[in-house]
Amino acid sequence: MASCLVIGANGFIGSHLVDELVALGHEVTAFDRFSGGGPPMYSAVGVRQFAGDFLNQADVAAAVSGQRFVFHFVSTTTPATAEDAPTLDVRTNIASSIELFQHCVDAGVEKLYFASTGGAIYGDQGGESFAETALALPVSPYAIGKLAIEGYLRYFGTKFGLDSVSFRISNPYGPRQRANKKQGVIPIFLSRIAAGEPLVVFGDGSMVRDYLYVGDAVRMIGQTVGRSTRESVYNIGSGEGTSVRALLDVVTRVTGITPLVEERAVPSTFLQHVVLDAGRFRTEFGYDEFTDLEDGIARTWETLAGGRR
Template sequence: MADAVLVLGAGGFVGRHLVTTLASHGVPVIALVRRPSAELSPAIETVTGTFDTPAELSPLLSRARAVIHTASRSTPGQTAGLPIAELDANLRPTLALLEALQSAPHCELLYLSSGGTLYGETNGRAACEQDSIRPRSYYGAGKAAAEHFIHAFCMQFQRSAVILRPSNLYGPGQNRRSGFGIIPTALDCVKSQIPLTVWGDGTSVRDYLYIDDFIQLCLAILGRPIPAGTHIFNASSGVGVSLNSLIDEIRDVTGATLNIVHDTGRTVDINRVVLDPGQASQEYDWSPRTSLRRGLEFTWQWWIQQA
């Protein structure tokens, strides 16, 4: 019987949290990783591979009732000016998964897209799922293309999928990644006692969602059958915070000075990205429970415990 949940990208920040939480709830999990991860429990079935072809994925999908696609091999900055790199890093594995899913009619799909790179400027209001998507980066364009392929897959084969567009996720276990994730970058700078480089003047506004709150939404989605078709939901706090305000919060939580070095803003960046989580709240009776201050405290405690 196909009762496992397959997690693609289980070695990443979101994937590790998903796999660990699912396993703690007694859900059989198959964790797909590109390289062995010591952070995953030996009790969790882990499969290592590239997962760029349907042949790699098909035998695993036959054992799963759902697949969660969390894998991402690039950042907006890494593929700037390199559209083929975005194709190879992210779009090709997604299309391989869709092709393999054609032979696994019992398996539902939960895909992690991107809220921050899809909507573009929204003139001071929170973006909702019905808004047009206007990605500036090749990374965002790749996410948009993946969403359209998933929609086509569901239409052609009468399948079910949920697409989540998360805002800026953060929390314990999120390591610094060049050009991606201001919170782990800032906390690493605090711990290493080095200046934090900020693109622009710090007035840009973002929406931050604590990882545990995001995982609870994923569990709610997996907790009942997904209706036929493609269903898109923002996953966010709905609260906009300027970068300067975020830095002030980090200084308060850590008790550190955190010196700032300003650099020229990047063309791939957007001034304001805040998402409206109302549809997810209505559909799944979900809402974020962790304030930014509390989430930063939890995250900082994890950082100072690292060697």
Template sequence: MKCLILGGAGFLGSHLTDGLLAEGYSVRVFDRPNIAKHRHFEKDEKIEWFEGDFTNRNDLVEAIKDCEIIFHFISTTLPKSSNDNPVYDVETNLIGTLRLLELARTNKVKKIIYASSGGTVYGVPNEVPIKESHTTEPICSYGITKLTIEKYLKLYHYLYGIDFCVLRIANPFGEWQRPTAAQGAVTVFLNNALKGKMITIWGDGSVVRDFVYAGDVTEALLKSIPYEGEEKVFNIGAGYGMSLKEIISEIETLLEKPVKVEFVESRSFDVKSNVLDIEKAKNELGWNPKTTFREGLKKNLSWLKTLED
């Protein structure tokens, strides 16, 4: 079975690529031009690399050929920047995904597995942990677009029978996450601490998030392939929350030294607490996160140190 990973050269896509290959799947990675591969691949590994533009229909036509399963990780915006230009968010992410769905329909794709956002689709939670049945009132364009794509996946399933699975992923962290990116607090904080740089925290550090190790997310993605149950939307997280201050404390414990921290004004789109209820994924997918935060942090540190070599 051949799987297409849209955004496969990115952080979660790189983890999934290795996971799929280890399970015996053939993999086709589609991503922007000139993105470095996360590792060297041997000639006998069943992997193809396609470079192109997600918003270009012709590029998608070539990428999707002969693929039965599609994993969709691509997003052109971030939560913090999406409100600055919602039109761009819709034109690139929503319209691009509608083109993808049309091509999936005509190319007889069996299933689309979509990486949605457990941190943004719910908005300000009424209760924590958040179940999938919680009201969805996003407070950023990023979350609105993610949620709208979920609805279109359901529509195409209803109209054309294309199977789908939506994973509302919490805050993933781990190897191959860009340490200088604008997203990914754990890796950015750890990298700055390792290099003796200042860590900037928006607000007073009391904001609580659900941080899940990328290897555990990969396991959930893999279990979504054979799943044939009625449920289509799953929260994927650690199942417990940590404040940003607690992350700093864990980093200091791991590095055995204090770190530099500055606190700046909080951001309007940052909800106070977001922790996902993951019972449905446990019961339906047979999935359970195995990696503790501290274990994941150690793995992340080992990888970050290799970047210095």
């Protein structure tokens, strides 16, 4: 059993990660603001809850103290908010991440695990899929910030010996993903169908993404905990590309509802084709049990208010 601190534990991926780490037998501290007043998003019991603000360095330092492993799974921005205010991402996400890494060094943390992005970090370069050896050429402020944080992790490793690994996660989806965050086309589609609203599609629906069920993502990450990693960066994705048109077909079958669709112009920073090659991860850790897209969307639909299979 290892002491694990999950920063961003009341978020979408973070809450599922808490559940996975507890299931693996680890001692987990969940760090988040927990400002909603309701129960936490994770379902595991026996979790130590630490209410704090990622932007408050006293809170972060106190939470990191005594932890063996730290999971940096919080983001102060989304792709949309970072694009609207790029300097906000720099002043909050990047700056606070650097301060977190220093606290980890000071506290003697054994390893830091970072949730980067695979859905946007490679940019539009053509090709069927991206391996970690491909150039990272992000064009959106959100992905640029993630790449900068990866760079600072290399710096802290070189200068201070902080061991770390970055997970470039593709396009995760599943229960607990909040459509009001305007991040993730699957929860947005499902929530709009549940509300009887039209779906917005950018362009002709030919854009391709690598959709990964959140349970698969956290199981992959959980396999690395406490183990040495040969590399500092791993793609976390299914390796399967799905167009928006094909995704519309799936959500129509799952919900039994044919939605109205509104086509809009493609924003300049949207990428046409992003599929991840997760061969590096599978070679080292052997994961190859991905949830079928239709099954994953059905599970997600069932969790929505008014949703039905």
